[in-house]
Amino acid sequence: NVAFASAIDGWAFRIDHFAELFAAKLGMKANVLRQVLWGSFYYNPKTKKISRRPKGKQQPMFVQFILNTLWDVYTKISEASTPQSLEPIIKSLKLEVPARELAAKDVKAVVHSVMSRWLPCHKHLLGMVVDK
Secondary structure, three states: OOEEEEOOOOEEEEHHHHHHHHHHHHOOOHHHHHHHOOOOOEEEOOOOEEEOOOOOOOOEHHHHHHHHHHHHHHHHHHHOOOHHHHHHHHHHOOOOOOHHHHOOOOHHHHHHHHHHHHOEHHHHHHHHHHHO
């Protein structure tokens, strides 16, 4: 039972969160994704198959689906020049963030506001304790 977190930015997640998130997109069962999102497993989008050996420059599924997603969110928030330019990412994550928080001059405050709503620490860390 493992959780990944950033106390500074106020977020945490477990593999099962992303397994459920990507299950519908990939047409797979969340239980299968839970088992392969961690470790040396590679997803081929052309064949829609999972393998233990990379083809070419494939990244492990953890990097491909989780780390790259986190990195994209951080990048989009950091590069946003106005609160309105954050609207697409806020909508895609299905979040409600007050406009005053998105208008903060400190990028770290904006990152914290978005990330803590998308991947709330309390939900994932407490959920880990309750599940076991």
